[in-house]
Amino acid sequence: MFYPRIFKPIMRQPKTLPPPGFKHFPLYFDLAAQAELIDCVKRATKTAPFFQPTMPRTGTPLSVVMSNFGTLGWVTDKVRGYRYDPVHPKTGLAWPPLPDLLVKLWRDVSNWPDLPEACLINWYREGSKMGAHVDNDELAVNAPVVSVSLGDPALFRIGGPKRGGPTHGIKLMSGDVVVMGGASRQCYHSVTKIYHGESALVPKGGRINLTMRRVHL
Ligand code: MD3
Ligand code: FE
Secondary structure, X not given: OOOOOOOOOOOOOOOOOOXXXXXXXXXXXXXXXXXXXXXXXXXXXXXXXXXXXXXXXXXXXXXXXXXXXXXXXXXXXXXXXXXXXXXXXXXXXXXXXXXXXXXHHHHHHOOOOOOOOEEEEEEEOOOOOEEEEOOOOOOOOOOOEEEEEEEOOEEEXXXXXXXXXXXXXXXXXXXXXXXXXXXXXXXXXXXXXXXXXXXXXXXXXXXXXXXXXXXXX
16 A cells, blocks of 8 residues: 655754855864874963953853963953953963974964964863853954864854844864854854763873964954
8 A cells, every 4th residue: 555645844943054254174174183282282281371261340250261372361260351462361471382282283274464362271070061152352353263183072053144034053073173253253162961981191180272373353
């Protein structure tokens, strides 16, 4: 017996596309280069240890811990809030220099004439997330942001220039690079989940995200 085939109209999910200027390079860095970058982070955080960032005014801690490479580092605390600072908030020392591998990456993918001043190091441990936000502490709002994912995968979501619209989700894997240029640079984005324990790359586990930014024009 045959069942009659009935073609039902298919109600497709509205397709979400990443915003213009968003580029994803899956596995840009092979495992050897990923290990080298982790080594750079290990060495840098001996002199510029991970610190716990807190929200302006409320002092609520963010769930990631942070450090930086570069001439400027992104920091935040209850009293002074979000800012770029040439020194580590605890040691008062200059940040370690940007590793050569990241300088090469920036030159390869950014199309921006000057090198980045800042490279934020975010360490996501089990359960760490990052709420929806726009990066707007930089004067160079037209310079792209270049980010590298290392270790456990993350579910990254990017929406539009206003909070609360539809979002496009991608699972960022270790070695992936994303470039946020053009309109995507002003878009809300978040990290909603860490796939804890899927990678053994990061000592003590989790995910490390390196985000390079040009601060001044
Ligand atoms: C899209 N970090 O540090 S990296 C951040 O995975 C941040 O740690 C996330 O958002 C992370 O500010 C995402 C990718 C990224 C970085 C900056 C962006 C995406 C972006 C700026 C504008 C739009
Ligand atoms: Fe961001």
